[in-house]
Amino acid sequence: MASLVPCPNCGRRPKEEFTIKGAALKRPAAGADASEWFDYVYLRDNPHGAYEEYWHHTSGCRRWLVLTRDTVTHEVAACRDAADGSRLEERT
Amino acid sequence: MSSYRLSKGGLVDRMAPLSFTFDGRSLQGFAGDTLASALLANGQMLVGRSFKYHRPRGILTAGAAEPNALVTVGRGGRTEPNTRATMQELYAGLEAQSQNRWPSLDFDVGALNGLLSPFLGAGFYYKTFMWPAPLWEKFYEPFIRKAAGLGKASYEADPDSYEKSWAHCDLLVIGAGPTGLAAALTAGRAGARVILVDEGSLPGGSLLFETATIDGEAAADFARDTSAELQSMPNVRMMMRTTAFGWYDGNVFGAVERVQKHVRDPAPHLPVERLWRIVARHALLATGAEERPLVFGGNDRPGVMMASAMRTYLNRYGVAPGQSTAIFTTNDSGYALARDLEAAGVDVVAIIDSRPSAGVGYRGKARVINEAAVCATRGRKAISAIEVRRDSRTEPIVVDALAMAGGFSPIIHLACHRGAKPVWSAEKAAFVAPAGLKGLEVAGGAAATTNLAACLGEGAVRAQAIIKELGLSCPPVALPKVEGDEDTHSARPLWSIPGVKGKAFVDFQNDVHLKDIGLAVREGYSHVELAKRYTTNGMATDQGKLSNVNAIGLIAKARGVSPGEVGTTTFRPFYTPVSFGALTGAHTGHHFQPVRKSPLHDWAKKHGAVFVETGLWYRSSWFPRSGEQNWRESVDREVLNIRKNAGICDVSMLGKIEISGSDAAEFLNRVYCNAFLKLPVGKARYGLMLREDGMIYDDGTTSRLAEDRFFMTTTTAYAAGVMNHLEFCAQALWPDLDVRLASITDQWAQMAIAGPKARQILQKIVDEDISDAAFPFLAAKEVSLFGGALHGCLFRISFSGELAYELAVPAGYGESVADALLEAGKDDGIMPYGVEALSVLRIEKGHVTHNEINGTVVPADLGFGKMVSATKPDFIGKAMLQREGLAAPDRPQLVGVVPLDPKQSFRSGSHILAKGVAATLENDEGYVTSSAYSPHIGSTIGLALVKSGPSRHGEEVVVWNGLRGESTPARLCNPVFFDPQNERLHV
Ligand SMILES: [Zn+2]
Helix, strand or coil: CCCEEEECCCEEEEHHHCEEEEECCCCCCCCCCHHHHHHHHHCCCCCCCEEEEEEECCCCCCCEEEEEEECCCCCEEEEEECCCCCCCCCCC | CCCEECCCCCCCEEEEEEEEEECCEEEEEEECCEHHHHHHHCCCCCCEECCCCCCEECCCCCCCCCCCCEEEECCHHHCEEEEECCCCECCCCEEEEECCCCECCCCEHHHHHHHHHHHCCCCHHHHCCCCCCCHHHHHHHHHHHHHCCCCCCCCCCCCCCEEEEEEEEEEEEECCCHHHHHHHHHHHHCCCCEEEECCCCCCCHHHHCCCCEECCEEHHHHHHHHHHHHHHCCCEEEECCEEEEEEEHHHEEEEEEECCCCCCCCCCCCCCEEEEEEEEEEEEECCCEEECCCCCCCCCCCCEEEHHHHHHHHHCCCEECCCEEEEEECCCHHHHHHHHHHHCCCEEEEEEECCCCCCCCCCCCCEEEECCEEEEEEECCCEEEEEEEECCEEEEEECCEEEEECCEEECCCHHHCCCCCCEEECCCCEEECCCCCCCEEECHHHHCCCCHHHHHHHHHHHHHHHHHHCCCCCCCCCCCCEECCCCCCCCCCCCCCCCCCCCCEEECCCCEEHHHHHHHHHCCCCCHHHHHHHHCCCCCCCCCCCCHHHHHHHHHHHHCCCHHHHCCCCCCCCCCCCCHHHHHCCCCHHHCCCCEECCCHHHHHHCCCEEEEECCEEEEEECCCCCCCCHHHHHHHHHHHHHHCEEEEECCCCEEEEEECCCHHHHHHHHECCCCCCCCCCEEEEEEEECCCCCEEEEEEEEEEECCEEEEEECCCCHHHHHHHHHHHHHHHCCCCCCEEEECHHHEEEEEEECCCHHHHHHCCECCCCCCCCCCCCEEEEEEECCCCEEEEEECCCCCCCCEEEEEEEHHHHHHHHHHHHHHCHHHCEEECCHHHHHHHHHHCCCCCCCCCCCCCCHHHHCCHHHCCCCCCCCCCHHHHCCHHHHCCCCEEEEEEEECCCCCCCCCCCEEEECCCCCCCCCEEEEEEEEEEECCCCEEEEEEEEECHHHHCCCEEEEEECCCCEEEEEEEECCCCCCCCCHHHHC
């Protein structure tokens, strides 16, 4: 796993300080149909390459972050606060 | 004749003799020796028995790749098995034991395995032991365990300490040989922050045995002077005895520093090993190259040694391998060894060179035999002769030592730790690291550079380029002048040797020999990964450092393809074994995990609590009184007293979260499945938090202390998880809500005061009126205590089913307040009670915990169906809760259970069966989630999740415990055993 995570608030910090939730998916609207919810709760892509994930800086600033991590190399291409302006892209 | 110490020469300190023991025998060495060089100096050529065939084995290498000379060092808790004698520095009083021999190294019964060898070939695990299965336990496994083995670990605790640390640098140089020293010097002089690590005790690498001169200076002196300059630079950190074992993402390198593995009595204020994570902007891999053995019959006999190792023992340690040596070589490095041996007065009787016309520049006395190979050796526990084959004729030559120089394989392990595959270079006749690695460059021997001048140049030039890339300026580099160096390039590796007689070993440590590789190929396991597993080649503790490339070469030859086509197996950390101690660091014993103690811990202890560990917490279980024979008597007393008088219990470990902000109510409304938006100020409400899949996640009460401020409690176990979850909701899902979260678990001491007399006791310390009218059930507010001396929060909530309150006060005042309550309730019979009594009370009342909230239940399963808001537009879990299956009538749902005979009992975890059916999975109706002895009912009672449970009250069932062979006739019932109308809550 990624050894150092570039937290936008704390700088590069060791991975032990973080908790990983998994795929950073957009939560469906309340009234979305069942299949959309089923996708959100259960179905995961397993890409070979870049993947957006929620990481929590549990032992740091306690912010939830969205990391773009390469599942092959673990290289972190981007990391932003989950609350920051640019919203999650729709799943394609 | 055997190996011996020369009268002069080497880098050992002959003024500092050291005594040590090997298998109890007292021997002498010098400071600067390794255990291996000291053993050789004492003529101890036999140092171990091989893994499978128990063949006598000697010292093969002078470094980290050693497969044979594994010994056990130290005693008691400091016992260190499988220590490579070639890496262990000698110290006074070192105790070493040989391994894998019985009863002694010289006479080993296990050597009989050699006779069984026809059955122990490649794949023997899969073939020999296939059938019949019952023999596994009785025969095969004990046989394998006894016969195959390395050293034995001690059962005693390790008395030493270990630690972990981080380091950061511009340039990490791995390997302090000529390449690494030149690189570190260049970067150091340019002012870069440099870390130079090397697994050895002295910087220099091959310079320590090299006889070439650098700028007119002896190679070892050049190494010493260069490292002295490096030591003097504040921006350079030299870490000797430090093995970089892995390359990880983010350009982080793992390294282990053996701080005190070379001393008899480690200083207690220092760790014996330190695990480093080194963050490098750039790294240079200057790890050199590993010499390859040659695969001929009896190449494992003591006295056969790698040529570079023989040169190391000769030049660095002043140890000769014998009196008459032969050298079997495929390249010019064999001649450098011949020259050095002859200079030291050791006869070289023959140089057997696989090449047709090499060695013409050699001026020594040895007979050079071209186009020839050693095909076998003779001798028992040491080599006595070799058989040389040329033009299909075989000639015996008497020798007492044999060097083998099969060419060099670059040490590129770390470069391949992140998934990159080595590539075969036909030109270099070696596997080299792939080009284009980010953050890591390979130079010198590790890049298949085969002469000293080029290594020194490459180190400097690469460092210069890296420095520039990092944006630092670098002064011009002057390359030193090297004289007397040999090029060790081996244009044509010699994979297989014609006319091999006897076992020719490929993997010495796992006893894999030539025929095993052939067998694997013939039987269809010629893929390199399959061949590895089928033969176990490369799977020993040395991970095939000497054997892998030879095995690949042999497979390639058998398949008629190039080694590149065969490819390598996967390189993974660790490069060499790392002790569990180093990986564990300081996290042992009490430091394994933190201990959490409530602010009322000392108060509970003072009143005699028996504690139980729940997660990290120590919780008071019960408070025994004199005369009580067992815990049940104490718990029954506490329970009955609460129902009759009052009790006080520490509930500080419940998670407490303060939620504030103008959208706090809206936020709670979304994270709980029940409504919170209109909770009035001054009121508490029980809340159920779901997961997004609709299952219950956690429960607790949340109170509104002000319009925009709430006080949430969670269960003890899920306190941290709920906090993370709420932060996720607030930050990732609904960042537009104005809400702030703070964990306040540790800031408050919280106590439950329960029982019919709770109010009158509590009123004595609470300033406000807490009568039922003024402070009814589910009231919650900040209160003043002791006439305004203190403020706290008071909640009228009840887990016990009695009139009850929870009082939170600032943590530091917890003990005083709890004692004040005991004092205030003295005449009313108040007693402290623990979590056992609490558990009995809640089971009697049918209250659920995480025993019931097991991750598979939805609110309706626990009787909370009506709580779920039908009107809220959204809350976590709402969508998935609508699924049809979650409303199925036969879902396991909460029900009570009592034994038909009150004298009988049952345990939690037991399964519920209909009467008269067999105990099968199909007949399983559910299970008992919680059980306790209820003094109120007078028997064991239980809560259970049973199919269609709520509609089966009154049904007779069997409570079945297959593990204990218990079957208890019981009746399903209402899960609320006590005061089902809740009358006692509202008094
Ligand atoms: Zn952070």
